[in-house]
Amino acid sequence: MNLTTSIAEPEVLVRSSPLIEVCGLTFGYGDGRILDDISLAMEAEGVTAFIGPSGCGKSTLLRCLNRMNDLIDGAQLHAGTVRIGGRDIYQRGVDVISLRQRVGMIFQRSNPFPRSIYENIAFGLRLQGFRTKSALDERVERSLQRVALWDEVKDRLFARGTDLSLGQQQRLCIARAVAVEPEVLLMDEPCSALDPVATARIEELIHQLKNDFKIVIVTHNMQQAARVSDRTAFFYQGRLIEYNDTEQIFINPADPQTEAYVSGRFG
């Protein structure tokens, strides 16, 4: 896939309603079609969950929202558009680095940099132009406070990020993402490698962060989707089957396939 590498002005996402619009998206790897004619709009507020069986395309769609699929050989957008803040993110001239600062991502397996806790967060800030120690210190502390990690690490900021527990590492990754003040946070099964207590802490964090960021989460855990999300999209074999308020999806789904999936009778 062609990447736009020209240095452009940082992308400023214009707040619009809806914030994220996917229109007729057909996407795949090589000749295969992973996503088939997907259309959905996500408002600027709240948490949207993508659910569906393995291989249904939910992670692929998530990665389309900040063009992380560009890094995969053979990835190809066959049709459709993805607009964020009113701007088609696949059009020529889009600075994908800046896009990924504005649309941050947290992965299934925590991936702190092999650096200190402090540097994990300061790294992105320096790319944004933060230079002075005081500014960096302030932003690092604020980011760690936001993810409820500050009290646990304030006395060892220069310990390695990889020395933290898995749950702490994941919160560090979230802190790293929020430090650069994104507008959207994409979370790809952020709790699948965590124990129930660490999972609960991440969910509490999602509940707090949704006041400041649009969050889109892929999860295999339907109860998690029910707990944390405001809207839920159910995918099957690359197609969007149903997209509605989470309450409706879990109490009175419109589509029989959705009902079968959320009630565990799928397959």
Added chain:
Amino acid sequence: MKRFFHSELEAFRSTLVLMGERAIEIVRLATQALIEGRIELCEEALQQDDAIDQLELRIDNEGLRYISLRAPVATELRLVAIGMKAGQNLERVGDEACTIAKRTRELLSEIPPRSLHHIPRMAELTIEMLRDAIGCLVDEDSEKARLLPNRDNEVDALHRENYRQLSAILAREPENVASHLHLIFISKSLERIADHATNLAEEAIFLYRGEDLRHAPEIKAASSGTLKQSPPPL
């Protein structure tokens, strides 16, 4: 660890308490109207019924939502399940109180009865039982809840005595049949309200101890001293 959605459970419990208070109030108004001969209290009671019905809908919706989205287990699950049943019981209490209010309105518009027989005492006991049953749910007092079936026996006995006395009067004074029938139905409504209070107490026991005492031998034994017998036909 308190989760962000636990506030929904607290709101659910608050709605249940509010509904309980409304149920007590409507029964109090309806019986006070009869005892004090104040027809305006009948209207005041009847106006409360819609609010009680809406609270039942709210409890059911909130309960269903919590079960669906939060997957509760253990005490939380029992609270939601029992809360929804309690809402139905309290809605029925509201309906019975409306029956009392409507029949009282009829009575006071025609010839007020010479005697209310044991109805004032039934009303006093029933309101106490209702208040205590709701208190058991709120205060987590399962021990007090176990005592309610015995008090229900007393209410039942008073109802049977009302029926016996009023049946005898009907036989002697057929020209006042409407008035005495109203009193029999009012007595029956109070007896039903006491039954609902007993149900609430059993639900409180299940909620806080996980014991399902419905139809349990000890409950039947508490009731067996004075069996719930159907009154003889008129």
